[in-house]
Amino acid sequence: MSVRTIWRKSVNVVMLSLTGACAALTMGFLFFILGYLVYHGGKDLSWNFFTKLPTPVGETGGGMANAIVGSAKLLFLASLIGVPIGFLGGVYLAEFGGRTFSFLVRYTTDLLNGVPSIVIGIFAYTVIVLPMHQFSTLAGGFALGVMMIPIAVRSTEEFLHAVPTSLREAAMALGASKWKTVATVVVPAAIRGIITGIMLDLARVAGETAPLLFTAFGNRFWSPGWLQPTASLPVVIYTYAISPYDDWHRQAWAAGLVLLGLVLFANIGARLILSRKTMLQRS
Amino acid sequence: MDTSATAVERGAPPSAPRALLRQLRHGDEIAHLITLIFASTIILITSVIVYELWVNSHLTRQKFGWHFFFTSTWDPVFEQFGALPFIYGTLVTSAVALLLAVPLGIGAAIFLAELAPPKISDSIAFVIDLLAAVPSVIYGLLGVFILVPIMRTTVEPGLKATLGFLPLFQGPIYGVGFLTAGIILAVMIVPFIISVSREVLLAVPSDQREAALALGATRWESTWKVVIPFAKTGIMGSVFLALARALGETMAITMVIGNDPKVSASLFAPGYSIAAVIANEFTEATADVYLNALIELGLVLFLLTFILNGLARILILTTTQRGTAHE
Amino acid sequence: MATVTGLPNPSLALGASRANVPGESKPLPGAEVPPRLKISKLNFFYGAKQALFEVDLNIATNRVTALIGPSGCGKSTFLRTLNRMQETIRHTRMEGQILLDDQDVLQMDVVSLRRRVGMVFQRPNPFPKSIFENVAYGLRVNGWKGNLREAVEHSLNRAALWDEVKDSLHKSAYALSGGQQQRLCIARALAVDPEVLLLDEPCSALDPVTTAKIEELLFHLKESCTIAIVTHNMQQAARTSDFTAFMLDGKLIEFNPTSQLFTTPADPRTEAYITGRFG
Numbered sequence: 001m002s003v004r005t006i007w008r009k010s011v012n013v014v015m016l017s018l019t020g021a022c023a024a025l026t027m028g029f030l031f032f033i034l035g036y037l038v039y040h041g042g043k044d045l046s047w048n049f050f051t052k053l054p055t056p057v058g059e060t061g062g063g064m065a066n067a068i069v070g071s072a073k074l075l076f077l078a079s080l081i082g083v084p085i086g087f088l089g090g091v092y093l094a095e096f097g098g099r100t101f102s103f104l105v106r107y108t109t110d111l112l113n114g115v116p117s118i119v120i121g122i123f124a125y126t127v128i129v130l131p132m133h134q135f136s137t138l139a140g141g142f143a144l145g146v147m148m149i150p151i152a153v154r155s156t157e158e159f160l161h162a163v164p165t166s167l168r169e170a171a172m173a174l175g176a177s178k179w180k181t182v183a184t185v186v187v188p189a190a191i192r193g194i195i196t197g198i199m200l201d202l203a204r205v206a207g208e209t210a211p212l213l214f215t216a217f218g219n220r221f222w223s224p225g226w227l228q229p230t231a232s233l234p235v236v237i238y239t240y241a242i243s244p245y246d247d248w249h250r251q252a253w254a255a256g257l258v259l260l261g262l263v264l265f266a267n268i269g270a271r272l273i274l275s276r277k278t279m280l281q282r283s
Numbered sequence: 284m285d286t287s288a289t290a291v292e293r294g295a296p297p298s299a300p301r302a303l304l305r306q307l308r309h310g311d312e313i314a315h316l317i318t319l320i321f322a323s324t325i326i327l328i329t330s331v332i333v334y335e336l337w338v339n340s341h342l343t344r345q346k347f348g349w350h351f352f353f354t355s356t357w358d359p360v361f362e363q364f365g366a367l368p369f370i371y372g373t374l375v376t377s378a379v380a381l382l383l384a385v386p387l388g389i390g391a392a393i394f395l396a397e398l399a400p401p402k403i404s405d406s407i408a409f410v411i412d413l414l415a416a417v418p419s420v421i422y423g424l425l426g427v428f429i430l431v432p433i434m435r436t437t438v439e440p441g442l443k444a445t446l447g448f449l450p451l452f453q454g455p456i457y458g459v460g461f462l463t464a465g466i467i468l469a470v471m472i473v474p475f476i477i478s479v480s481r482e483v484l485l486a487v488p489s490d491q492r493e494a495a496l497a498l499g500a501t502r503w504e505s506t507w508k509v510v511i512p513f514a515k516t517g518i519m520g521s522v523f524l525a526l527a528r529a530l531g532e533t534m535a536i537t538m539v540i541g542n543d544p545k546v547s548a549s550l551f552a553p554g555y556s557i558a559a560v561i562a563n564e565f566t567e568a569t570a571d572v573y574l575n576a577l578i579e580l581g582l583v584l585f586l587l588t589f590i591l592n593g594l595a596r597i598l599i600l601t602t603t604q605r606g607t608a609h610e
Numbered sequence: 611m612a613t614v615t616g617l618p619n620p621s622l623a624l625g626a627s628r629a630n631v632p633g634e635s636k637p638l639p640g641a642e643v644p645p646r647l648k649i650s651k652l653n654f655f656y657g658a659k660q661a662l663f664e665v666d667l668n669i670a671t672n673r674v675t676a677l678i679g680p681s682g683c684g685k686s687t688f689l690r691t692l693n694r695m696q697e698t699i700r701h702t703r704m705e706g707q708i709l710l711d712d713q714d715v716l717q718m719d720v721v722s723l724r725r726r727v728g729m730v731f732q733r734p735n736p737f738p739k740s741i742f743e744n745v746a747y748g749l750r751v752n753g754w755k756g757n758l759r760e761a762v763e764h765s766l767n768r769a770a771l772w773d774e775v776k777d778s779l780h781k782s783a784y785a786l787s788g789g790q791q792q793r794l795c796i797a798r799a800l801a802v803d804p805e806v807l808l809l810d811e812p813c814s815a816l817d818p819v820t821t822a823k824i825e826e827l828l829f830h831l832k833e834s835c836t837i838a839i840v841t842h843n844m845q846q847a848a849r850t851s852d853f854t855a856f857m858l859d860g861k862l863i864e865f866n867p868t869s870q871l872f873t874t875p876a877d878p879r880t881e882a883y884i885t886g887r888f889g
Contacts, residue, residue, distance in 0.1 A: 207418025
């Protein structure tokens with residue numbers, strides 16, 4: 001073996017190992033994040049955390065009940081906007097769309113998907129907060145809902161497309177009209193994928209902070225109804241983290257663990273549901 | 284052999300044939316209309332976003348014009364607004380992020396596409412996708428409490444000692460600053476580079492690799508000299524995509540960048556980014572001009588990400604299509 | 611003259627008793643019973659490309675009509691015009707006339723047409739629902755008001771599947787074997803009691819044993835239903851059909867009673883095809 005060959009072989013081994021190291025390092029980031037949050041946040045998770053309101057600075061025993069409820073309300077509103085538009089938009093693209101208009105809709109959806117979340121926040125501000133002259137759960141929910149739309153559309157369309165044409169033909173040959181075929185055969189066949197897509201979508205917007213900063217704003221107390229500013233988990237994490245108080249830092253870690261836990265749970269759950277689905281169809 | 288129980292009306296629908304006909308056709312048309320309306324709201328919403336950004340920034344657009352992008356003063360009291368520090372900060376942190384994330388990401392993508400057996404590749408890709416799902420504020424949390432102290436006590440002094448002759452690594456060390464923000468950003472965008480590059484590499488037809496290997500190339504040589512060049516447009520696309528995400532990142536950046544609207548040569552210095560200043564000062568902007576300035580920054584951000592995403596999509600599409608056309 | 615199958619009279623190959631079948635020992639095209647479907651001057655286009663040229667054909671009532679011909683000759687295209695399934699494809703155009711019991715198929719409401727003219731496809735395509743729900747689907751969609759369970763049982767019986775599935779009606783249709791799934795699709799099509807049943811190469815994905823079962827099924831079904839079957843298997847056509855139409859390049863070359871077509875084909879092209887010289 002010549003020197004050159006030995007050199008080439010060594011380069012080969014070194015470079016390939018390096019790529020493996022890159023992959024390992026990237027994976028390591030996730031495990032580190034998760035591990036550290038479990039370690040640091042786990043010890044401060046308590047009953048108080050989930051049930052009590054924030055206490056004044058200096059007093060311990062406060063919790064994030066209002067932020068948890070606030071986030072739930074925001075997600076509820078977000079799904080009222082994101083799910084119908086996303087789902088029906090996806091149905092349009094997969095089942096009814098004409099060529100040019102579908103292209104326009106898809107293009108716009110991708111565009112919307114790329115808009116930074118803070119800009120969506122500005123949009124919700126100009127459209128809801130300004131006319132109302134106040135911050136509100138409604139504005140925050142609206143911002144998150146708009147963010148949900150592109151992914152809901154894309155995943156709905158994708159899962160509807162995956163339903164084989166033979167099923168559609170079978171239904172139509174039995175005398176089902178187009179909309180009945182879609183409603184009674186195509187959508188039920190794709191429903192699991194669509195639901196997991198929406199689940200993942202919700203998990204994503206649940207962690208969004210920027211669009212809430214000047215829409216839902218924040219609240220140290222309960223937020224009654226839908227037209228008052230409200231606390232939310234991500235915003236509280238942010239506020240507490242940059243504050244100078246140790247107790248608040250500890251709570252931020254705990255809240256971070258809860259938020260990350262929810263997000264990871266949704267992601268892993270979605271993946272499991274989807275892989276089970278393909279097994280069913282194979283048999 | 285029709286029993287009365289099974290005879291479905293033959294050709295004679297329950298009510299008048301014409302009415303039923305109309306009703307059935309109606310059903311399809313109504314469904315088409317309803318889904319069309321909902322699909323149109325997407326176009327409507329996006330148009331209103333652009334409209335609102337444009338209209339609500341007219342004060343500063345009129346007052347400052349193009350100078351807005353080249354001035355460094357950010358003085359809300361005297362209503363002088365210049366976007367340069369924020370544009371600079373956004374670009375610098377993104378550049379640092381790309382410098383770190385691109386080699387790391389492409390390296391991992393190569394491993395996943397070329398070396399790892401499919402099941403392992405899929406599992407690792409899944410884990411990396413989870414990394415992309417971690418909320419920005421969590422990165423910020425870790426950044427503030429873990430990365431910043433490490434930067435302040437170990438990394439930045441170390442860089443200063445070794446590379447301090449470069450203006451990049453000079454000046455006082457705070458822990459927060461461009462470099463820290465760039466590092467956090469790198470971790471945040473690396474999953475996107477990996478995910479897209481991996482798909483692009485997998486789309487390269489296997490006969491390309493086989494041809495190289497048959498000529499006696501090592502695995503690495505086949506990858507580096509044949510596969511990557513074939514996929515390079517797509518990989519560039521993944522970089523553009525990652526850059527577009529980096530530009531829009533808000534929370535993690537604002538927690539570790541120092542929030543100081545200054546242009547500095549040193550990476551250790553605190554700075555500001557477009558998204559960060561909007562996040563921090565939006566609720567404090569009482570005067571209309573102030574708000575308009577921030578919204579104009581939002582408009583800039585929108586346009587930048589719009590262009591980058593568009594380019595990214597074209598680049599990625601060309602590579603994956605080349606791959607399938609080739610086969 | 612020895613025929614393709616080596617048997618003197620292919621239409622008796624199944625050995626079934628023909629004594630009870632009303633009025634024929636030598637059926638002629640459309641002679642005693644008026645044809646259920648009358649197709650005249652049918653032209654069909656995929657965009658600019660013409661796929662069917664001036665096809666004239668009668669599908670006899672309560673008989674099995676087979677359509678044979680080499681790949682791409684247009685037999686499936688033709689079949690699918692009969693229940694207007696071709697309309698689901700964009701940029702297609704049809705000229706000519708199709709009459710179902712003297713009613714113009716094109717003027718009819720397509721949904722009621724498809725209730726009267728059912729279809730079974732090449733690959734079994736049951737819905738991802740239970741066996742029961744599959745058969746009940748057509749009934750539900752068409753607003754059936756009667757006893758659903760009885761109707762489903764009746765259809766499954768007609769498709770010779772009832773005994774095999776009667777205890778597992780609520781299991782997923784995908785748990786059935788390929789042959790059972792195809793019979794389920796037949797039951798599903800039969801549930802709405804169609805006058806005509808179109809089958810597009812229904813056995814091409816199935817094994818010989820299942821194929822024989824389905825062929826036997828068709829023999830019993832034709833007493834209550836008019837059947838048109840596309841097949842690339844000439845032996846199957848010879849075994850199961852009363853009339854056979856041979857198509858080539860989008861044109862109808864010959865249409866005759868099966869025994870006649872296979873023993874003394876009128877057209878040299880028919881003879882070339884059935885003796886295996888091409889296709």
